[in-house]
Amino acid sequence: MTPGPPAGDGRGDRGGRARVEVFGVRHHGPGSARAVRRALEDFTPDAVLVEGPPEADPIVALAGDPEMVPPVALLAYAPGRAPAGGASGGSGGASGGTERQAAFWPFAEFSPEWQAIRYALGAGVPVRFCDLPAGHQLVQDTGDPDADPGEPAAPGDPGEPAEPAAPGEPAGPGDRGHEPAERAIRLDPLGWLARAAGYDDAERWWDDVVEHRHDGPSPFPAIAEAMTELRERLTAPGEDLTGLPPGYLRREERREAHMRRTLRRALKEGHERVAVICGAWHVPALLRKVPAARDDQILRGLPKAKVAMTWVPWTHGRLAGDSGYGAGVRSPGWYHHLFKAPDRPVERWLTEAARVLREEDLHVSSAHVIEAVRLAEALAALRGRPLAGLEEVDEAALAVLCEGAGLPLELIRRRMVVGERLGSVPERTPMVPLQRDLQAQQRRLRLKPSALDREQDLDLRRPNDLERSRLLHRLRLLDVDWGVPQEDGGRSKGTFRETWTLMWRPEFDVELIEASAWGTTVHGAATARAEAMAAHAGALADLTSVAERCLLADLGEALPGVMRALADRAAVDTDVAHLMSALPALVRALRYGDVRGTATGPLRTVVDGLVVRICVGLPPAVSGLDDDAAREALGRIDAVHGALALLDDPAHLRRWRDTLASVVDREHLHGLLEGRLTRLLLDAGRMPGVADRMARAVSAGAAPDRAAAWIEGFLSGGGLILVHDEDLLRLVDAWIAGLPGEAFTGVLPLLRRAFGGYGAAERRTIGERVRRLDGPRAPGDRPDDDGPDPVRAAPATATALRILGWEAPA
Known part of the structure; x- marks a missing residue:
């Protein structure tokens, strides 16, 4: 394949000496990568052009650094922009305006473009990118007649979702068979060729003819010929464009015009042997004779954004088509193996x-x-x-x-x-200060990023683990969820431990770049972000969450302002539901603040005030509620009860229990709440005669749905009470057995919800005890009027005393 230069370059053919080779590739394929390497070694070009953003030309030399380990990606982003939504790997991310935030161009070791770049750098040959600049692709052209007003410009990665470009972007086996031929060719050229060859799977066909090849003639002339035939079919009148992405034709036309312009510039600079590596779909466009004036007209007046480029680590998982990457492959781990082990x-x-x-x-x-x-x-x-x-x-x-x-x-x-192979980039790669600060802390704290999720247990009594916890919490404030705490806020039942799940994702680099608008260090950026979140918090619960996160992240500079805003909001908020929703987060922060060595004095003042106001406002707030409102109130009551138990303040617990006792006998109290309050007071030793209360709740005069709600609320704290209190179990059993058929059907969903929350062991034990209710007592059962049996209790007593270090009495 030895065409002359594109028409209109102003140099002719330089006496026949200038030669251009265009190699059409799949963006990620081991066979294509090997073929490109062999073809370049045979052709020995004096310039190499690669499909990619020209803004990356100044940093392309970093690809030759020994510390650059693929998979990696070029990242284009708009510097200095206010923080906004992040970008997703492979397709760019759109935020609230008409401009994209970022776009990636991923490369694996088995990517033909990567091999071309490494060949050129190793041979000392100039290498540059020739695709449409990222500054154009990150801006929507509102003057584009083909573009949808809500559709941002195509992202600049090799083979975006809208590009039917390189072979290797099949849309699925046989899924274009019922579309008009022209549209099927544009959207899935590989699928069309695969069906013509008798295959029902485009990827399998491409693997057989290209990726699994090790020897033999170069595949590029055949690829160019096939793509030329397909594109010539599209020039026929009456081409059906229905179903093509909005603005697709105009974007493709611009990209190919810029590729031709870059090729002309290389020839004009005196290069006589130019190699171009691009998606195979573009090969006919680059070989076609197009006047330079025509390309200039296509590219004239395009809007352009200021962008910065850098290299970032990538993963094999983000190269997979299942990740949403339009040029992705099904099995990057398999392709990597084919390339490394021919x-x-x-x-x-x-x-x-x-x-x-x-x-x-x-x-x-x-x-x-x-x-x-x-x-x-x-x-x-x-x-x-x-x-x-x-x-x-x-x-x-x-x-x-x-x-x-x-x-x-x-x-x-x-x-x-x-696979989840994670690449790496050299130290001298351009980075924002926030990224460098995070890397320094990762090295200092020995927290190495990994693409595989792994658990990290932290003992907060150890200074290094405490610093790790603070770093992870600060990153979460910046929306960089490298670490995700496990349930219970990342804390175990103890005070001094946290368990995190760590997994590094490539888009975190974009989020760090966006977060750099808050500061140049992780600590400073998290502090500024927390202050901004407190200033714009819409609800009291949001403010309490910010306060808790400030304490966990040890942001002492932000905490005074957050606490002032919290105290002011709590003082004027009269909604008891808001106060109850806000309390648990504050109590957690107060309870665990001493472990982290953070000052919690102002927080304690706010908590004390909230508890008093909740106890005053709860009785009127729970009267006359319907089913949905009662269930929401039940969740808030349980949350406050658990928070006060965690706080373990005798005065607050006494005040709270007095409030519950005053509420439980109020008229028009929903059965769900009455049953739950009864259970809470029973567990606290404040409710005598529970069997009589249950008997009244499930008596024949009570409505079945109210009785079922009472039982559900009473049993929502766990089923052990039915295991150990036979009288209550008999009451529940007799009530259920005496329900008419229609009433039983109505209350069955409530009962299933109540008992479905119990563990398997609890349900099995309750069932066994119910089975024995009408029979003789089991040997292990004791009559209700008997006290503890000292003879049977003696072995357990001796064991407990031995554990405590006391001698058992003789």
Whole structure:
């Protein structure tokens, strides 16, 4: 493939000496990458052009640094913009205006563009990017007649969702068969070629003809010819454009015009052997004779944003099509293996799969591997494939290594087929100060980012773990959820421990860049963000959440302002529901503040005031509630009760229990609340005669739905009370047994909800005790009028005294 330069370049063919080679590739494919490397070594260009944003030309040399380990991505972002929504990997992210926040151009080691860049840098050949500048792609052109007003410009990654460009972006097996031919070709060129070759799966066809090739002639002339034929079919009159993405044609036209312009510039600079690596769909456009004036007209007047470029780490998971990346592949881990192990890839893959299974204590022998390889090769031969593909390897692993079990195969797929390889970038990569500060803290605290989720247990009594906890909480204030605390706010039942799940995602770099508007260090940015959140908090509960997060993150500079705003808001808020929703977060912060060494004096004043106001306002707030309102009130009561138990202040507990006792006998109290308050007071030792209260609640004169609500509220604290109190169990059993059929059907959902929350052991024990209610007492049961049996209690008493270090009485 040796075309002349595009028409209109002003240089002619330089006496026949200038030569251009255009290599059409799949953006991520091991066969394409190997073929590009061989083709460049044979062609020996004096300039290499790669599809990508030209703004990255100044930092392309970093790709040759030994510390640059793919997968990595070029990141384009608008510097100095106020914090807004983040960007998603592979397709850019749109925030509230007409401009995109960021866009990525990912590269794996098996990406042809990456291999072309590394070849050029190693050979000392100039390399530059030739796609439409990111500054144009991050701005919506409102003057575009083809664009939807609500559709932002196409992101600049190689092979975005709207681009049918490079082969290797199939839309799925056979899913274009019923569309008009022109639209099917534009949206899925690979699928069209695969069906013409007799395949029902475009990815399998591309693997067979390109990715699984190791030797033989270059595939690029055939690819160019196929794409030329497809595009010529689209030039026929009456092309059906229905269903194409808004503005698609105009975006593609602009991108290809800029590629031709960059090629002309390279030739004009005196380069005589220019290699272009681009998506195969664009090859005919670059070879076509188009006047330079025509391309200038297409590109004239495009809006442009100021952007900055950098390199960021990427992951194989973000290269997968399932992640939403339009140019993604199904199996980046498999493709990486094919590129790194061209010799006996099937044998090496199944050997690695056996190792993964052995690490999980599953028995896999060498004989298993040998038989699996034979089966994979036999399947490939039966299906006429040049090499066993992932489908054959998976089937062989399932049948032989996994012995037909699906879960071990899922383990292999998760660890190997996609994988979570995380790349790295050199220290000298351009970064905002906030990113550098975070990297310094990661090194100091020995918290290494990983693409695999892992648990991190922190003991807050250790200074290093305490600093780790503060860093993770500060990042969460900046919406960088590198660490996610487990349930109960990341705390275990003890005071001194936290458990986090850590997993680094590439888009965190975008979020750090956006958060850099708050400050240049993690501590400073988190402080400024907390102050802004407190100033714009819409509800009291939001303010209490900010106060709690400030304490967890040790943001002493922000806390006084937050506490002033909290005290002012709490003083004027008269809604008891708001006060009850706000209290738990404050109590948690107060209870655990001493562990972190943070001052909580002002917080205690706010908590004391809230408790008094809640106790005064609760009685009128719970009267005359319907079912939905009662259930919401029940959740708030439970939350306040748990918070005060955690606070463990005798005066507040006494005041709260007195309030509950005054409410439980009020008229028009919903049955759900009455039952729950009865249970809370019983557990606190403040409710005698509970059996009589339950008897009245479930008597024949009570409405079945109210009785069921009372029972649900009473039992919502756990079923152990029915295990240990036979009288209450008999009352519940007799009430349920005496319900008429229609009433039983009506209350059954409430009963299922009450008992469904119990553990299996509790339900089983209750069932066993109900079965014995009408029979003789079991040996372990004691009559209600008997006290503790000292003879039966003696062994347990002796054991308890021995544990406490006391001697059992003789």
